[in-house]
Amino acid sequence: MEENKELTLAQQKKKALFLNRTNGYDRLAQGDLEAMHTYCEGYKTFLDEGKTERECVDYAVKLAEAAGFRPLVRGETLRPGDKVYRNNRGKALMLAVIGKKPLSEGTVIGAAHIDSPRLDLKQNPLYEERELAYAKTHYYGGIKKYQWTTIPLALHGVVVLQDGKTVSVRIGEDPGDPQFTVGDLLPHLAGDQAKKTMGAIVTAEQLNVFLGSRPFGEEKESDRVKLAILDLLHEKYGMVEEDFLSAELMAVPAVKAVDIGLDRSVIGAYGQDDRVCSYACLKALLELETPETTGVCVLADKEEIGSLGVTGMQSAAFDTFMSDLCQGQGVPLKSCYETSFCLSADVTAAYDPNFAEAYEVRNSAFFNYGVCISKYTGVRGKSGASDASAELVGKVRRIFAENQVVWQLAELGKTDQGGGGTVACYMANRNIDTIDAGVPVLSMHAPFETTAKLDCYMTYKAMKALYTA
Known part of the structure; x- marks a missing residue:
């Protein structure tokens, strides 16, 4: 019954004059x-x-x-x-x-x-280092670079082939699709890294997307892992390495929009x-x-x-x-x-x-x-x-x-x-x-x-x- 109590003059004035900042619910x-x-x-x-x-x-x-x-x-x-x-x-x-x-x-x-904001693949992105294949990226928009490491990523975009055909790329979203990631340094070896400022913990040139590690064939040639990646891309999309030059490919988080909180009041995506x-x-x-x-x-x-x-x-x-x-x-x-x-x-x-x-x-x-x-x-x-x-x-x-x-x-x-x-x-x-x-x-x-x-x-x-x- 307290809520039915007549308001005092001060309470009436507050209700009439103060900015109403109350929860929307x-x-x-x-x-x-x-x-x-x-x-x-x-x-x-x-x-x-x-x-x-x-x-x-x-x-x-x-x-x-x-x-x-x-x-x-x-x-x-x-x-x-x-x-x-x-x-x-x-x-x-x-x-x-x-x-x-x-x-x-x-x-x-x-x-x-x-x-x-996202990670755009550079125009000449594909390389192999110590039998691991990566794609170089150029980040797009204002980001905290360290946030983009160790999370599942998907590749989206388009590639314009030499013959002018445009193919769409969307890998990492469907069930069973492979996904990608950018690595970070393990804490056991990160003593020097921990001394750096936030902006230098991970540099732009370290935002390299991991693509694969399995070599192509049995010949002891160089760049066998890079070749295997290109072979997969050629088989699926008809791509050769030069086609990256006329591509717009980007790495984005491979997450679905979900409800957040026990009360499901928030959307995360x-x-x-x-x-x-x-x-x-x-x-x-x-x-x-x-x-x-x-x-x-x-x-x-x-x-x-x-x-x-x-x-x-x-x-x-x-x-x-x-x-x-x-x-x-x-x-x-x-x-x-x-x-x-x-x-x-x-x-x-x-x-x-x-x-x-x-x-x-x-x-x-x-x-x-x-x-x-x-x-x-x-x-x-x-x-x-x-x-x-x-x-x-x-x-x-x-x-x-x-x-x-x-x-x-x-x-x-x-x-x-x-x-x-x-x-x-x-x-x-x-x-x-x-x-x-x-x-x-x-x-x-x-x-x-x-x-x-x-x-x-x-x-x-x-x-x-x-x-x-």
Whole structure:
């Protein structure tokens, strides 16, 4: 009966004036728990099917076409309810659902990235040392190199053969497949290694993927193990060593997305930065019918290395796609951009009690407190940030409140501890109002990251609310 007790004046004032920072499970709307479970099962499948940007695009296109999307034809007249997409070189994807309002009144854009840190095989990777075969790698994105040793790895990618044929490679995911690993030094011999700084414990040139040890034939020739590996690749894929020069092969963790914790409240998987937000934007857009304002979803590549290249967010490919949409209605691209809104959907750092010294607790994101708005990202003095306006934050707050979206606002760690960037600045450079928001992540950029199911679902719910506002 205590909870029915009349509140004191101070308690009433606190309830009315203080920021409500309570666990999201205490704020869920009716039906959210069941919907969250269904959503997260689909998300885990997306993670398992898409461990590279190419695989993410392939899977997303299948989902889109099943939902009635078709490739955009340049010059066509677009009508409300039309669902179109453009596949950018198999590594990035842009989709749109045409709204009732003309494009001169803008669009709602969800922009996320589908690339993740990994180990790329070098262009001339294969070598033999002391009758052991290895592949040299060049790490992609920001990683702690020591985390990539002694874990099971899978090889994914494509190889373009001499005759121009493209073959897909995916080894280490199916039952019975061999897997791969990068070795580390045993503790019995690691006295000198233990004295090194974290960044030097394992060097980039030591991130060599073990491929095999069985020699080919009985002749006492050199490189017999390398020959045996090439023979296996030739038999399965038609490859010769020169074909590595026109290949994009990468080693990624050979783990499946799983539930974490006795209560199954958390998802553990590789590549959740930023496929957790990519799936939220994609799923929300696929469920649109005929919105008031045109909805756009961008699944970009290369964010982890600066958003450069033809498939990155700095590429003109996005402008071309948007221009083609506008052309179908006779609208200047600049008129569309200046009235558009973009949610730069990217993850943030979740508060980790084990490393509390790196966080400023009053401005940190927490598991189960919902999708996290980040007014700015950047490094130290906001360097590299787009820094959304107060008006834009207010607009997003209102939409989230009206749609029972559980949300929080935070920044990425202590001011001088480090920081990070997103695609927000590149969208803002196009004169598009942009704000960052996404899922808090523990162990970000590690081979195995964790996210809270509630936050994953609320990011999808947030994107759906923005698309339909």
